[in-house]
Amino acid sequence: MPAKSQAQQKAAGAALAAKRGDLPKSELKGASRSMEKSMSERELDSLASTKRKGKPGHVKH
Numbered sequence: 001m002p003a004k005s006q007a008q009q010k011a012a013g014a015a016l017a018a019k020r021g022d023l024p025k026s027e028l029k030g031a032s033r034s035m036e037k038s039m040s041e042r043e044l045d046s047l048a049s050t051k052r053k054g055k056p057g058h059v060k061h
Contacts, residue, residue: 003050012047
């Protein structure tokens with residue numbers, strides 16, 4: 001599942017780092033905090049590894 005924006009990719013990367021223990025979970029905020037709780041490491045890796053080229057900074061809902 002590819003990320004839809006650069007912001008989503010960055011949040012997934014932060015959540016993945018926390019899930020792996022590279023970043024304290026207390027440092028997560030907003031979307032990355034909920035992603036860490038609700039998604040598996042495999043799903044987060046898929047989102048975080050999406051290429052940024054051509055992605056918008058943010059996507060409105």
